[in-house]
Amino acid sequence: MNDASVTPSGQPDALATIQRQIQWNRLIAVVEEQAQTMIRTAFSTTVREAGDLSAGIFDLQGRMLAQAVTGTPGHVNSMMESVGHFMRKFPVESMQPGDHYITNDPWLGTGHLHDLTVVTPAFRDGHIVGLFANTAHVIDVGGRGMGPDARSVYEEGLYIPIIKCFDRGVANETFFDILRMGTRTPAELEGDVYSLCACNDAGARRLVEMMDEFSMDSLDPLASFIFSSSLRATVAEIAKLPEGTFRATVRSDGYEAPVDLVAAMTIRPDAIEVDFAGTSGLSGRAINVPPAYCRAYACFGIKCVVAPEIPNNWASLQPFRMVIPEGCILNAPRPYPVAVRHIVGQLLPDLMMGCLHQAVPDRVTAEGSSALWNPPLRGGSEVSGQGATLPDFEVITFNSGGTGARPRLDGLDGTAFPSGVRTVPVEATENVAPVIFWRKELRPDSGGAGRTRGGMGQIMEIGAKGEAEFAVNAIFDRVDNAPRGRDGGQDGAPGWVGLDDGTVLRAKGYQTVPAGRHLLLKLPGGGGMGDPAERDPAALERDIADGLVSR
Structure with a gap:
């Protein structure tokens, strides 16, 4: 050829x-x-x-x-x-x-x-x-x-x-x-x-x-x-946007204290630049984000709105430029801990859409659960010592809350955005670890009301075989700061972490689930979009009939 x-x-x-x-x-x-x-x-x-x-x-x-x-x-x-x-x-x-x-x-x-x-x-x-x-x-x-x-x-x-x-x-x-x-x-x-x-x-x-x-x-x-x-196709899509600088903030629960993510997005004729000045400083715990991961999710959030049909490659990402100040939580240097950088990093698409909502409001979603709820579970001698009744095990199961409402469609229930990973079937986890999922169902009333409503979160109840003691390394967000609605839509329900007897656990950190008790997780729902009074009555009746919304 x-x-x-x-x-x-x-x-x-x-x-x-x-x-x-x-x-x-x-x-x-x-x-x-x-x-x-x-x-x-x-x-x-x-x-x-x-x-x-x-x-x-x-x-x-x-x-x-x-x-x-x-x-x-x-x-x-x-x-x-x-x-x-x-x-x-x-x-x-x-x-x-x-x-x-x-x-x-x-x-x-x-x-x-x-x-x-x-x-x-x-x-x-x-x-x-x-x-x-x-x-x-x-x-x-x-x-x-x-x-x-x-x-x-x-x-x-x-x-x-x-x-x-x-x-x-x-x-x-x-x-x-x-x-x-x-x-x-x-x-x-x-x-x-x-x-x-x-x-x-x-x-x-x-x-x-x-x-x-x-x-x-x-x-x-x-x-x-x-x-x-x-590159040519991406620049052509950017050129269709209104020029200017647009600002937004998103708050994460953080670890020692809440974390504020701040962005100023400047749209130029041939590029989009995001400056994260004003974002909270580094954490002493492992929620810090290395800069490459920050760029990865910030670019993805922009691309979903601006150029979703253009294949993702080196050139199509070149017009998206990031300024990440030293000392902020999105620019962690060695040797800061970063094990669960996704807790903060996966909120960045919501932050980018907060900026773009001011430029192209009909092309963005409301905020969603966003950060994965993937509880690492551990049991055996490392948790219970010589008295352990379980074999040693370590397993992670991936799950998600609801996504934010879309301008013309409801949010997605129990769906991973922005990560895009699939939910791990309970059978797959039970096959490789001595745990039992007693409940895994959609969480009623967790999606924020709106003209289009937010996606539903989930309720999960997990125990160990023989009702034995086990541990969870909690890595959850959107518990203190619920996903926000847009344009009059209501916020989604915040998450909740605890035991089946109502005991509240910390949303982050290593904790033991006592023998005879189950871990109970209530995953956040997505925010709603638009005035709830404008919702199609037939859609509302369907939600009530399906048990997603209480009358």
Whole structure:
């Protein structure tokens, strides 16, 4: 195939443009197969059941060409930055077939130690042609576990620098020895590393097949087409917005004290800049956000409103620029604790929509539950000592409250936005840990009333087998500060954390559920949109009939 895509007159050749678009679509299919391979082979329920992962292909300059549809923006948009760090440690010229590189460095990866990022070179006819990268959230990396109580990142678990986990196809046994000894779940963690490497290999094989089919010697012409098309389309969408500076705030429950997220968004003809000046300072606990994770979710919140139809890649994100002041909670430096950075970071799309509501009010949602409610549960000797009646276990189950109401549609019930992960089925969790879910149902009256109402939260009641003692590492938000409605819509219901006898627990921190008691979680509902008096009476009657709203 001739790589030229312009005619002698300098105009784009229609056939070449069509062929480039086909190749682009094929590339997205390649990375989606990459992600699905990880889901099919992963050991951790966080990956195979919840889909808490990302996968993508990069050119030899470390720029993301395409991402899998499956995955979370917090992973994929911060992983986009991480590949450059890998290339600085291991230049492209030094890479060999069969090499796999790994890290969980929060400042070089995706924001906390529970995320493993693997980068793998792809070779065709002995020449490197691209890089595949993926990220997955694993169950346990030792330390205090997934929780907010640490005082520094060094308490949070096994810290892996950028190293080779496979060298020319041969496992780095020293690395795997350290890995197995540093976790409560050695089989799962080792299995997940093999899964991450296998999924990159699957992507590399499909890429070579594609390049052979189209007689492509390099990805550079396709990369140029993808980047120029994406940037041009994104700038065109920005140009449709009113220019100006728009401000908004969102309050998180925080840990020691509430956290205020503050943004000033300036819309220019060809770019959007967000300045987070005024945001609360760093926390002494693990709710701090590394800057890459801040950029990841802030960009996602803007993109959902401004350019949702444009594929996500290096170029389509370039017009979105962040100014994150040093010393604020969104710009945590080493060695601040960051284990549950999502509690604050996943509120950023709500903050971005608060700004954009002033510019394009008909294109944003009300605030939602936003931050995941994914209780890490632990039991056995580490909780109960020698008297433990349960085997040792560590498990995380992913769940969500309601999303904010949309301008013309209700919010979604029990749905993860902005993370996009799936709810882990109770059967999957009960299959791998000695716990029982006694209740899991929608929470009536939790969605904020409005012309369109907020999505419903959930009620969850969890106990241990034999009514034994167990522990929860609470990592919940929207308990003291409910999701807010917009344009006259009412706030969603705040969350609640406690025991089945009415005892109130802290929303954050390691706590024990006594023998004979159950953990009770009431997840927040989304805020409403518009005057509740304007709601369609038929829609209200449906909600009453379905038990979602009490009369």
